[in-house]
Amino acid sequence: MSEKVDGITVIGWLRSEEILMLEEGFSVQDDLFLAGLDSMAVMQLVVAAEERFGVQLQAVDLTKENLGTAESLAALIDEHRA
Amino acid sequence: MIRDVDVAVIGGGSAGLAAAVMASRQGARVMLLERQGFLGGMGTASLVHTFCGLYLLSSAPDAEMANPGFPSEMAGRMIAATGLGPIRMGRLDVLPQHPADFVRIADELVKAESSLTVQWHTEVVGVRKNEGRWEIDWSCRGSLGKTLSTVIVDASGDAVTAPWIGAAHEVAPRLQRPAYVFGIQGVRSFPDERRLQLAGMLVEGIRAGVLSKAALGLSFRPSGRPGELFGTLDLAGEESGSIYDPLDPVGLSALEAEGRRVASGVVACLREMDPEWRAAFVSQWPARAGIRESRRWVGRVCLTGAQIEAGSRFEDEIALATWPMELRENTRGPKWRFPVEDRPTGIPLDCLRIPDHDDFFVAGRCISVDHEAQASIRVMGTCFSTGQAAGLAAAMKAGGGEPTASSMRRIAGS
Numbered sequence: 001m002s003e004k005v006d007g008i009t010v011i012g013w014l015r016s017e018e019i020l021m022l023e024e025g026f027s028v029q030d031d032l033f034l035a036g037l038d039s040m041a042v043m044q045l046v047v048a049a050e051e052r053f054g055v056q057l058q059a060v061d062l063t064k065e066n067l068g069t070a071e072s073l074a075a076l077i078d079e080h081r082a
Numbered sequence: 083m084i085r086d087v088d089v090a091v092i093g094g095g096s097a098g099l100a101a102a103v104m105a106s107r108q109g110a111r112v113m114l115l116e117r118q119g120f121l122g123g124m125g126t127a128s129l130v131h132t133f134c135g136l137y138l139l140s141s142a143p144d145a146e147m148a149n150p151g152f153p154s155e156m157a158g159r160m161i162a163a164t165g166l167g168p169i170r171m172g173r174l175d176v177l178p179q180h181p182a183d184f185v186r187i188a189d190e191l192v193k194a195e196s197s198l199t200v201q202w203h204t205e206v207v208g209v210r211k212n213e214g215r216w217e218i219d220w221s222c223r224g225s226l227g228k229t230l231s232t233v234i235v236d237a238s239g240d241a242v243t244a245p246w247i248g249a250a251h252e253v254a255p256r257l258q259r260p261a262y263v264f265g266i267q268g269v270r271s272f273p274d275e276r277r278l279q280l281a282g283m284l285v286e287g288i289r290a291g292v293l294s295k296a297a298l299g300l301s302f303r304p305s306g307r308p309g310e311l312f313g314t315l316d317l318a319g320e321e322s323g324s325i326y327d328p329l330d331p332v333g334l335s336a337l338e339a340e341g342r343r344v345a346s347g348v349v350a351c352l353r354e355m356d357p358e359w360r361a362a363f364v365s366q367w368p369a370r371a372g373i374r375e376s377r378r379w380v381g382r383v384c385l386t387g388a389q390i391e392a393g394s395r396f397e398d399e400i401a402l403a404t405w406p407m408e409l410r411e412n413t414r415g416p417k418w419r420f421p422v423e424d425r426p427t428g429i430p431l432d433c434l435r436i437p438d439h440d441d442f443f444v445a446g447r448c449i450s451v452d453h454e455a456q457a458s459i460r461v462m463g464t465c466f467s468t469g470q471a472a473g474l475a476a477a478m479k480a481g482g483g484e485p486t487a488s489s490m491r492r493i494a495g496s
């Protein structure tokens with residue numbers, strides 16, 4: 001079983017993939033949309049999540065609630081890995 | 083027939099329009115030469131549909147105009163046309179603009195100037211100095227013509243005249259990427275929440291092998307008109323297999339074809355996947371793909387990214403650049419660099435002047451700046467300002483005066 005994905009991991013991953021430029025001190029509960037997550041970044045995120053975490057996020061998964069914070073995104077990815 | 087004018091403006095994009103109108107308002111006899119059949123450049127021919135750089139960067143609730151004169155006038159006319167005011171995006175204010183309104187507004191602006199002649203369908207193909215005057219060769223539908231002028235403003239976007247007059251110019255090794263903007267109609271509704279699901283559907287289309295990976299560069303924005311959207315597809319510019327060169331016809335041709343191919347594929351795919359898109363269709367292709375950066379002038383001074391970052395100000399500044407550096411060196415969305423404390427940066431008059439020629443000014447996205455600074459000053463709000471300044475300077479010079487930044491600021495502000 002693979003390790004649980006948490007918000008911190010997601011923040012590091014979003015930064016390293018250059019999907020979002022998150023400021024120093026960006027927390028797992030801060031709003032990713034305010035940090036610039038737009039539809040184009042979401043597409044990259046979905047593609048990158050498949051490569052990094054082996055999950056295939058579907059269109060129905062892509063809601064404001066699921067993508068709103070690093071924490072919620074981590075939970076979504078985790079759910080798909082289960 | 084050879085026309086003889088005080089000021090010739092080459093290219094009628096946002097910068098050239100501002101230059102031509104402002105020079106004629108000073109009483110100069112002006113000719114504006116434009117190869118398309120309408121004005122506006124990227125803002126019309128390439129369907130770029132927001133004015134950025136009009137307002138100061140700030141967290142204050144109300145958008146505040148950064149530059150008086152032509153940019154403010156344009157903003158007012160556009161707001162009257164669309165009924166839409168500036169939209170706040172974080173600390174940025176952008177004004178939605180519609181290319182069809184832009185074309186009409188430009189027509190009205192130039193018609194109001196009795197000393198301004200616009201010559202459309204006229205591609206400038208050569209420029210040279212002869213006995214102290216500029217000779218401009220142009221081509222229209224197979225015939226060649228000539229215009230003589232005292233002063234030239236190059237607002238061609240691509241610094242097309244630089245090689246002809248042997249002036250210094252450069253092309254950055256890693257240019258901002260181009261994009262293909264197109265119109266869509268027939269989408270039943272486009273609520274904001276829907277964007278995310280649409281993004282997911284496009285990825286599903288790519289996974290299924292129906293769409294190419296290039297579709298990852300796509301985003302949609304409502305045009306402000308009922309049932310109309312714009313799609314913007316960021317492209318690498320390397321569709322021909324060679325490195326991106328916005329001055330090479332082979333690369334440009336591949337860019338146009340690929341833009342249309344991916345856009346058609348996406349709309350067809352969404353028609354299948356989303357009930358709201360069942361009747362959607364591509365309603366408009368641009369006259370040309372959007373080019374963010376190409377050949378730039380190397381003028382008397384070069385404004386740098388470091389100066390934009392610091393919010394530098396200058397004695398001879400003619401306008402303020404307020405848009406942060408929006409780097410688009412790949413197709414994965416913008417990377418932003420904001421100035422400290424959201425400061426505006428002054429653009430020196432000498433960024434619009436070139437060595438050796440006092441009777442030549444440049445304006446728009448190809449003024450003398452480095453690659454990073456260009457990522458700020460290319461936006462249309464700033465192009466209106468540099469165009470305005472170049473037009474005023476050209477009129478002063480043609481009238482026998484010496485353009486100074488302070489007198490230009492005074493005229494623009496009055």
Ligand SMILES: Cc1cc2nc3c(=O)[nH]c(=O)nc-3n(C[C@H](O)[C@H](O)[C@H](O)COP(=O)(O)OP(=O)(O)OC[C@H]3O[C@@H](n4cnc5c(N)ncnc54)[C@H](O)[C@@H]3O)c2cc1C
Pocket residue numbers: 092093094095096097098115116117118121122123124125128130131132133134135204205206207237238239240242260261262263371372373374445446447448460461462463465
């Ligand atoms: C995809 C994309 C998105 C953008 N998004 C925004 C945005 O949201 N907001 C914003 O403010 N800016 C945006 N920009 C930047 C902005 O649109 C351009 O930088 C700006 O419009 C440039 O204006 P310009 O007058 O300098 O040049 P252009 O608009 O390129 O105008 C040059 C004009 O000169 C003419 N011309 C060229 N050569 C000749 C010749 N030899 N003879 C006769 N005529 C000639 C051309 O036909 C054209 O009309 C975007 C750009 C792109 C490509």
